[in-house]
Amino acid sequence: MTVKNLKIDFQTNTTALVSQLLVGQEKYEQKFEVCAKRALINYLTVLQKSKDEPAVKKINESFDKSQQNFPLNAGQKITAERAAFLNGFAAHYLDLDDTQANLRGHPSAVIMSALFAVTTSKDEIKSFLWAFIQGVETAGKLGKVLNPKLAWRGWHTTGMIGTVAAAAAIGVYKRVNKKQLINTLSFAVTQASGLEVQSGSDGKPFNAGIAARNAVYAFLTAKSGINAEQDPFSNSRGWLKTIADLEIKPEQLIKNWLSPAEIEVPGLWFKTYPFCSAGMSSYDAARSLYAKGIRIDNCQKVIIDFPQEGDHALRYKLPRTGKEGRFSAEYIVWQVLSRGAVTAASFELLQVPQSFTALQTIFQRQHNLVNDSKDARPTEIKIMLKDGTKISKKVIYPEGSPRNEIDTRTLWSNFSKLNTEGSQRLRKLLDDELGKVIELIDM
């Protein structure tokens, strides 16, 4: 063996990714911005909804009373990384924030929290939205090469990919140069983390919070001018190799960058109920069956049929707590067939009701469905009633998914109901498109 540098693919994957981020607004299309604005309204809505949750209050308090300023860092004394962390935690706390199919996780809670944390009065809303679009693009494109392997290995994609996507977004937002962007991404991947085992506990929103925080740390460190490894996405011991044993070519990573944009296709899912988006079709199917008169007391067997691994995120068949119930198709379907709907309170119970636990034997999961599309989430509920009648309902595109989307008026109305003064200011900003982002966070 002669002396030879162990690193042979220096600056390939990283350069490819960075070049796509630096391409600037050449690929800008008005329709991307419409998607980003919808996400912004939804983000602010869920943040407002979570602000009085006991866990959200507790974590703010623990991170120094004298520095806290929830929900957003409106110029008061808080470090940028704490702002990112606390807002990321809050935005994902109720599991009501948006999701994206390629990411298999929650883009806005992480990316927007990171962007708000570094926003100054010099920043414009157009730059904010463009940075978000590029952040979602990074998340989706990384998700395409990493999923489902990443999730199956036990990683929480929101925490893992979210860190890198948010760091990319900050780089675009702050118009850093190529060298700084490479360093920002490199300091991001070396921090990226988050275990999927936290689903069903406060560790899940914590993962969103730390991803936003990590992105801010990556940016601040790169800004200082010190240098990280210049090809952290390298196949030789790099990030993709380490976390998922993947070796990829640069073109795999950046294929079809913004054409179509990840924010548009497969697009963002907006949630109306505080449970895992993998349970949305189960919910819609159960609602339809309830409307037809089906009640849990009359059911002898309730089969919930998914595509193979379509219920990976729904890890609790018999949840112990309401929080675990957010990740249980059985708990969601049971609620609907009992009462016609889920309630927010049912997902906060420290112990699920005995009336649910007693019925566990009637539930069964199957994996016979096929899913061909990223914007579909097929689930079929097949019921056998005690009188022998069989009835089933299949849902492919649940309400809130891109093919069955919530209109902007409804999103807006959800937000307006929460905060009239804030919503008026936000509307004005979104309408004239010339406002500073910083004004949003004063609401």
Added chain:
Amino acid sequence: MTVKNLKIDFQTNTTALVSQLLVGQEKYEQKFEVCAKRALINYLTVLQKSKDEPAVKKINESFDKSQQNFPLNAGQKITAERAAFLNGFAAHYLDLDDTQANLRGHPSAVIMSALFAVTTSKDEIKSFLWAFIQGVETAGKLGKVLNPKLAWRGWHTTGMIGTVAAAAAIGVYKRVNKKQLINTLSFAVTQASGLEVQSGSDGKPFNAGIAARNAVYAFLTAKSGINAEQDPFSNSRGWLKTIADLEIKPEQLIKNWLSPAEIEVPGLWFKTYPFCSAGMSSYDAARSLYAKGIRIDNCQKVIIDFPQEGDHALRYKLPRTGKEGRFSAEYIVWQVLSRGAVTAASFELLQVPQSFTALQTIFQRQHNLVNDSKDARPTEIKIMLKDGTKISKKVIYPEGSPRNEIDTRTLWSNFSKLNTEGSQRLRKLLDDELGKVIELIDM
């Protein structure tokens, strides 16, 4: 398939680990404390040495001028997590800080930085040292089950295991209850990160910094009273499974807890030169050959022989920069055989000398040695001179390793040379053992 909870091994590995940490000082032995004090002196020495490095100054400045207070948070305005991060970065910056064989990484830079960051005037030095001992124990025991797989996968063990060890140490230091300790560890593992690909860049000390920071975040979050997953070390999608595809029994994790203690056997390695500890035997062997009159100009072939994977951390055969040269046996040996010693400046060069690059073809690595012991690091240098003479030197226990240790007087002298006033105060504290840790950090 009937309904069944997917999680079947609830609270096994985690409970086992926590019980060992909560055992309190029952297992305390005076000799552990001696080791911990030596580590403390060495930690403060390397921190002082790094404080004027440009990269260390830059990163402090980037993290908010108004809040910085380097090298330690002596009561000025800085958040605990920033203190942990900045000190962790600085302590590991020169790669002069201690290492431990089971951890395969750097314990004090992470654990002590985290402990100092949460220190208040109520804390006693005895508690600090005990917490450090338990942190090193956690690091070593986790390292035993995770290594070498973790490193071979591409993870930087200092960042990964360091996060968890430092979190455990804080829990012990702050005497949290069982529930809080489980949550602290759970919030730690979900943040644990660090890529080995950062070796040779500022990303490596960055990994030490974020590990210390992550531990502080884990502690502050757990302290708030919110709950993470209660068995994050579970074999069912837990941390060990996710990062290294390992399933272990609790007894594997906690076997021989503190008997012997990891801080004593295999013990801590103290470094005298700013390069990777895997290169220490190469250095000593080269020094011995230089003393015998061997010079690089007379060498036709220089073979460096390691055990299999004994040079894993020495990833650069032909480093491009001085920083990469810290992880190159060739660069270290070349320096010694050229000039009799390495210089700190040679590891800061932006480009290695042409006189080194030109000689790359005379170097060769082999992997014929066997290593039976954790406290050994065998390396043999075999040289063929231009006149055909062969000469070789094998070193098993390099200077600074536990079997060839630096005496405390020398450690102390290294520190004293840097900071007379501080060293006098530290000596007093260490002597009477009753001082408050907070006083140390006022130096």
